[in-house]
Amino acid sequence: MKASGRPLFMFAILTGQDAKGAPLYTMSPNIRSHSLFILQVLVVFAAYFATARWGLSHNAVNDFASLIWPPTGIALAAVFLFGYRITPAILFGAFLVNYLSGAPILAAAAIAVGNVLEASVGAWLLHSFRFHPMLNRLVDSFSMIIVALAASVISATIGTATLGSTQLLSASEVPITWLAWWAGDALGALLITPFLLRWLARPPGNGYRTRAQLVESILFLTILIALTLLIFWDPIPQLRGITPAYMLFVPLTWGALRVGPRIMTLAIVTTATLAIIGSFTGTGPYVAADMNDLFFLQMFLSTLAFIFLLFVSAVEERKEATKRLEANVLSLKEDVFNISEADRAKNDFIATLSHELRNPLAPILSTLEIMRIRSAKDAELTTMVDTTHENVMRMTRLLDDLLDIARISRKKITLQMSSVSLNSILVHASEMAQPIMNKFGHRLTVNLPIVDTQLHADQLRIEQVVVNILNNAAKYTPEGGQVSLSAAATSSGVEIRVRDNGIGIPRAEIENIFDPFKQINEGKNGVETSGLGIGLSLAKRLVELHGGTISAASQGAGLGSEFIVRLPAQNPVILLPAQKIAKDSPPHQEQRKQKRKVLVVDDNEAAANSIATLLNHSGHEARVALSGAEALEKLATFSPDIVFLDIGLPDGSGYDVARTIRNYCDPSPILVALTGYGHADDKQRSVEAGFDHHLVKPVSIADLEKTLA
Numbered sequence: 001m002k003a004s005g006r007p008l009f010m011f012a013i014l015t016g017q018d019a020k021g022a023p024l025y026t027m028s029p030n031i032r033s034h035s036l037f038i039l040q041v042l043v044v045f046a047a048y049f050a051t052a053r054w055g056l057s058h059n060a061v062n063d064f065a066s067l068i069w070p071p072t073g074i075a076l077a078a079v080f081l082f083g084y085r086i087t088p089a090i091l092f093g094a095f096l097v098n099y100l101s102g103a104p105i106l107a108a109a110a111i112a113v114g115n116v117l118e119a120s121v122g123a124w125l126l127h128s129f130r131f132h133p134m135l136n137r138l139v140d141s142f143s144m145i146i147v148a149l150a151a152s153v154i155s156a157t158i159g160t161a162t163l164g165s166t167q168l169l170s171a172s173e174v175p176i177t178w179l180a181w182w183a184g185d186a187l188g189a190l191l192i193t194p195f196l197l198r199w200l201a202r203p204p205g206n207g208y209r210t211r212a213q214l215v216e217s218i219l220f221l222t223i224l225i226a227l228t229l230l231i232f233w234d235p236i237p238q239l240r241g242i243t244p245a246y247m248l249f250v251p252l253t254w255g256a257l258r259v260g261p262r263i264m265t266l267a268i269v270t271t272a273t274l275a276i277i278g279s280f281t282g283t284g285p286y287v288a289a290d291m292n293d294l295f296f297l298q299m300f301l302s303t304l305a306f307i308f309l310l311f312v313s314a315v316e317e318r319k320e321a322t323k324r325l326e327a328n329v330l331s332l333k334e335d336v337f338n339i340s341e342a343d344r345a346k347n348d349f350i351a352t353l354s355h356e357l358r359n360p361l362a363p364i365l366s367t368l369e370i371m372r373i374r375s376a377k378d379a380e381l382t383t384m385v386d387t388t389h390e391n392v393m394r395m396t397r398l399l400d401d402l403l404d405i406a407r408i409s410r411k412k413i414t415l416q417m418s419s420v421s422l423n424s425i426l427v428h429a430s431e432m433a434q435p436i437m438n439k440f441g442h443r444l445t446v447n448l449p450i451v452d453t454q455l456h457a458d459q460l461r462i463e464q465v466v467v468n469i470l471n472n473a474a475k476y477t478p479e480g481g482q483v484s485l486s487a488a489a490t491s492s493g494v495e496i497r498v499r500d501n502g503i504g505i506p507r508a509e510i511e512n513i514f515d516p517f518k519q520i521n522e523g524k525n526g527v528e529t530s531g532l533g534i535g536l537s538l539a540k541r542l543v544e545l546h547g548g549t550i551s552a553a554s555q556g557a558g559l560g561s562e563f564i565v566r567l568p569a570q571n572p573v574i575l576l577p578a579q580k581i582a583k584d585s586p587p588h589q590e591q592r593k594q595k596r597k598v599l600v601v602d603d604n605e606a607a608a609n610s611i612a613t614l615l616n617h618s619g620h621e622a623r624v625a626l627s628g629a630e631a632l633e634k635l636a637t638f639s640p641d642i643v644f645l646d647i648g649l650p651d652g653s654g655y656d657v658a659r660t661i662r663n664y665c666d667p668s669p670i671l672v673a674l675t676g677y678g679h680a681d682d683k684q685r686s687v688e689a690g691f692d693h694h695l696v697k698p699v700s701i702a703d704l705e706k707t708l709a
C-alpha cells in the first residue's frame, strides 16, 4: 500500500501536511502558518478541556486530583510535537477546568502554571533524551517512562502546595492528594503520550502494513477488546471473579511480538479505557467503590503500559537490527560477487598474459641453443649465451608458476593422480634442484627412507612442490650452505622435510610467506631474491589439492629454515632400497643420436625456423611449413619421420591436421604436438587427436633430442 494514498487524518488536521509531508492547503505561507497554529491551539485546548472534565468528574481525590488524568498525556504530546508556543492552549484549558471545579482564580492559575511546566519540562526532557516517537528503540520507551514519572512530580507538587496554602486542603490531606495527583498524571502520560506521538508522528517512508499484517492487527485488537470486556465489564455473571486480569498478558504478548508499536499503543490505551470505564461503572476486579480500588487499577494499568511499551520497543529494535543485518548480508554478498568477478577477470588476465609472454620465449630459446653451438669456440660468448639462457629459463619458470596459480584459482587444474613412489619423487626433485645447488656451492644431502611409501598423487606436481622448496633453500642460503632433503612415514601419511642453514625467516612472518606475492627477504643478506613471491603459495595450493599441508619453521633471522610437507599416503610398501632407485633412473645423455627427417609446422615463422635450424645443426634434416595445408603438401613430397605440429594454425587446429595425417598417411610419421599449453587436459586432447608426444613451448634442444631419440 502506498503511503500517499492514505494521509493520516489526525496528522493532516494538526500539521497541515499529508503523510509524506506535502502541504494540504495552497495558501500564502503566512496565512497558512497562522491559521494552522490557531487550529492546533483550538484542538489542543478542546482535547485538554474535555478529558480534564472527564478526569475530574471521576473519583477525583478531594475534587482536584484525579486518579486518571489524560490531559497530562495530551499536553506532553502537544508540546513535544508543536513546541512551547502551544502552551497557552494548555494554560487556558487547565485554568478553566480548575476554576470551574471551584478553585479560586489565583489557585486555578497556579495549578494551570504547574500543568504547563510539567508538559514543557517533560517535552524538553524527551528532546534531550533524543526520544523518537516511532518507539522502535528500547531507549525510546525507557525515556518515555522516566519522563512520565518525573514530570508528573512538578504538577502534583505545585497543585497540592497551592491547594494546601489556600486552605482548600487540610495539612493531613496533602500527602494522599499529592500521591493521587502524581500517579494520575504519570498514568495519563504513560498511556496517552506514546499513543498520540506514535499515531501523529509521520511514519517514515512506507510505514504501512501488508494485508496479512492488517488482518492480524485487527484480529489481535478484537481478541484483546473481547478479553478486556470479559474481565472488566462482567458480561457473563457466572464468570465473575474467575477471569483474572493478568490473562490480558497473553494477547498483549502476542501483540508485542507481532504488531509493532503503533498498534500496541492503541491496544494499551483501548484496554486501559475499557478497564477504567468498567471499574467506574462498578464491574470487574477493581470496582471503584473507594480510592484503594482505584490505586490497584492504576498499578495494574501502569504495569501493563510499563511492560508492554518496553517489550514492543525491544522486539521492534530487534526486528530492525535483523533487517539491517539482512541488508548488510545482501550488500556483502554483492561485494563478494563483485570481488570474485574482479578476481576471475584478474586470473583470466594473468593466464592470458603469462601465455602470451611465454610464446615468444620459444624462438628466443631456440636461437640461444643455436648460438651456444656456434659460439662453442668463443668462451666469452658462451658465458653470455649461458647467462641469457638461464635468465630466459627463469622467466619461463615464473610464467609457468603464474599460469598454474591462475589455473588453480579458476579451478581449471586437474591432477593426474596415480600410485607413485615417494622415493622416486624425492630423487627426481633433488636431481632437478642439483644445478641451482651447484651454482650457489651448496651441499645437498638427501636422506631417503629405507622403506618407500606409495602416495596417491600427481607425481609431476609433487615434484614441482619439492623442487620449489629446494630452489628457495638454495636462493635464501648464502653461498656454500647446507641443504637437506629427507622424508619419513607418519601415522597419517608422509612428511617431507627440506632444511637449510640460510637466512631464516622472522617468526612473525612465518604464516605470511605462503600468501601470494609475499616476499620478506627482499634485498637482504646479499642472497638472491629474484622472484614474484608465488612459489610457496603455489606449493601450498598444490599440496592442499592433494589433501596435505605445508608449514614452515625457523628459529629466526639468520638461523636457517625448515619446510615440512605432509601428504596422505597409501599403505607403505617395501620397495627397492633408495639408492637403487636413484641409479635406476636412465641418464638422457646415453640415448643414441640418429639422423631424422623432421617437418616443423608453425605459423610463427621465426619459431619454426629456429627449431628447424637447431635440428639441422644437430645433424637432422628439417623443413618448415607455416600452415596446415602446406604441412599436408610437404608431407607428400618430403615424407618426414617426425612432424612437430603447432596446435594453433591459421587454417585450422593442429588437432585436425593430426587426425588427417593419421587417416591418410601410411606409414604415418611420429606426431609431436607443439603448444604453449602443458596442462593435463591439453595433453589428453593431443593423445585423442593421434599425437604421439606433447611438447610445451619453449622447447629446448634437449627436449627435441629426447623426442627424436
Ligand code: ADP
Pocket: 472, 473, 476, 500, 502, 503, 504, 505, 513, 518, 519, 520, 521, 522, 529, 530, 531, 532, 533, 534, 535, 536, 537, 560, 561
Ligand atoms: P619468491 O619468488 O620470493 O621466492 P616464494 O613464494 O617462493 O617467493 O617465497 C616467499 C618468501 O618466503 C620469499 O620471498 C622469502 O622471503 C621467503 N622464503 C621462502 N623460502 C625461504 C627459505 N628457505 N629461507 C628463508 N626465506 C624463505
